[in-house]
Amino acid sequence: MSTVMNVPKNGGLTRTTNNSSSYLPTWSSWIDDIFNRELSSTFSQNFNTGMSLPKVNIKETADAYFVEMAVPGLKKSDFNINLENQVLSIATEVEENNEETKENYTRKEFGYSSFKRSFTLPETVEDGKIKATYNEGVLRIHLPKKEEAKQKPPRNIQIS
Template sequence: MSTLVNVPKNGGLTRTRNNGSDYLPTWSSWIDDLLNRDLPSVFSQNFNTGMSLPKVNIKETADAYAVEMAVPGLKKSDFQIDLDNQVLSISTEVEEQNEVKEENYTRREFGYSSFKRSFTLPETVDDGNIKATYNEGILSIHLPKKEEAKQKPPRNIKIS
């Protein structure tokens, strides 16, 4: 969950003046403090997706763009990479089921996690030659530039 403003624990964005220099927190900041202190796991985590969005590094060279995403613990087959109308989408859905049967009980656990990251590619990307690899928890996507968009080396022009 994104945080736009950090609210101090001992008050809020607004305070009420009471008899000179004493300050009391407002009702809304008291509720915010109560919820943030007593229910941190519910309000400070992205509980809709079951997985936080992975960090992405994007690097541009003279002839390509490189996208690296840290996603350890997954398999190559867990990823779905799509290109639609210059939008590159990387997503995954992982479903886990675990069942343990003992003499007196059965314990069954299941979980689901997913994420999706999308990037609008520049027109200079040669979308027919995009390649992706997954090695040791790092998803790497190589986005080559079109020949006319590649940076040309400097050259000397002779005067005639």
């Protein structure tokens, strides 16, 4: 007799026994299949599971690096941007509490979401001149290069 793990469409695991004399699933797997079949996806779609990790664009030019992160719905004060040991960290924590009181009921909703992204910066970044802006849901960080790291334009060298 061997144990087999079946993976149903909803991603949950159920245990059945692979025995030639038994063609029926175990009682617990039958119950799991009933409750996990449609309810799991229905409930998970209706509940906010927190903020997803925002996507980041990083661009390099001759003079600087640019980091852009799409994070709509936040305020400048929601961000915590740190630089420590050449590691740039961008983090946010947002807590929401809503309460609505009427004559015969009170409705309370709360939520919490957060994320943190970290990037190791090259030593060519002039860390004292880093600037960040947040406008229309996009966080932009300007990371200027040190003077010696900037690309110089090509020049023609004469032979003497």
